[in-house]
Amino acid sequence: MISETSKAWIQAGKILAENPETQVRCPEKADGFLTVQDVTAPTDPTRFERYLVCDVCGARNILLMRE
Numbered sequence: 528m529i530s531e532t533s534k535a536w537i538q539a540g541k542i543l544a545e546n547p548e549t550q551v552r553c554p555e556k557a558d559g560f561l562t563v564q565d566v567t568a569p570t571d572p573t574r575f576e577r578y579l580v581c582d583v584c585g586a587r588n589i590l591l592m593r594e
């Protein structure tokens with residue numbers, strides 16, 4: 528069983544994986560927009576982590592990306 532909130536995060540992740548400039552509503556509370564921050568993994572330069580953070584409530588999720 529997967530919650531609606533989890534589905535919303537997955538959807539947000541898909542949208543932002545394709546276009547990080549897209550404005551995506553906070554999946555938790557729909558109170559703000561997600562900001563995207565990419566952090567390269569120190570051990571593996573072909574991977575990076577994409578942090579999705581709500582600019583209002585601070586809800587966050589991390590996607591592991593490959594270049």
Ligand SMILES: [Zn+2]
Binds near residue numbers: 583584
């Ligand atoms: Zn929020």
